[in-house]
Amino acid sequence: MKDHPDRVELSAYMDSELPASEIGRIGRHLGDCGACAGWVGLHRSIASGLRQDVEAPADFGDLVMRRLVPYGHDWRLTIAASVVFMLFTLSTGAALIGWGLLSDARATAQLGATAAAAIDRALSFTRSVAMLAEMMFDLARVLISSLTLVLRSLGPVLPLALLAAVTILTYLLGRSIAAYRRSRFA
């Protein structure tokens, strides 16, 4: 018998991993060639001894699940924490009243003054942040106006070049993110 198929191909034939035309050709060859048919038969016999016949114990799933911690937001934990916080606040308030701290006019006034000072500091900080933000907006307006003037004097070439550059950069960034995500999966 001539023209025996390559043994690597025979191995792939056994696993139905060849194109249909090759499967047909090798199948016809096996009908005529005892040597190749014997090789395939031997390996099929070996493969038949390798099946899924091991069973996991009945409590396997429970054993696995016991090791796991839930993902995401656990509402039970949140509710428990809220209840603890509420009880703590109520008991602290009750204790303060019980010890006469909140009923003492001078101590209450002192507490009020401290709270007012804290609020005043917070408002002063907010005012500073608002002023800073206003300055930043003004600066941005100046920059945009200057840029508009420059662009008007240069005509449509520069905006188009800028648009192309932004498009290319966005594409490259997208590719980098995709490559990073693929490498994480790998």
Add this chain to the structure above:
Amino acid sequence: MVTESRGANESDQDLVVRVLRGRKDAFGVIVQRYQRAIVNFTCRMVHDYETALDLSQEIFTKAYNSLDTYKPGYKFSTWLYRIATNHVIDFLRKKEPQWISIDQPGDEGDRPMEIPVERSHGIEQMAFEEKREKIEAAIQKLPPSYRRLIVLRHVNECSYDEIARICSLPLGTVKNRIFRAREMLRAALEGYL
């Protein structure tokens, strides 16, 4: 009960989404679905039932803890088998450091393999249990990187394409290595044929 029957009909991807939303019980359905495949894979790889169970539990725990890295575009079983093969190979590497890496230069082409043309078909006459024991022993003689390919192919019935993805190997390499692993098995079982 309602949750169980609902989970049984759900796709792997839907179950993963539920797990990531905090429904740990949905992972129980995944475990139920794949425990047989994973236990059989590890058992064939390490040839010890108790060790295989420990490794399988670790594999499912590892899969659960990295579930947020799973991409729904991929087949879940491929992703899980990939974790399983890496975990078992790591275990075997620590346990059997004498194995030589199959990626060493000269390994692939320098060693000519004799392939006899004529071979009798006597293995079929062996009693089933005896035959299985011999095959198991022959499987254990394979280097782990070859063993995983044969186990994935015959025990887990993965296609070459899936095996290539699981083991991060080119398709042609998978095809060649499965053939070579089969030849090693044949050589190891030669006395019984």
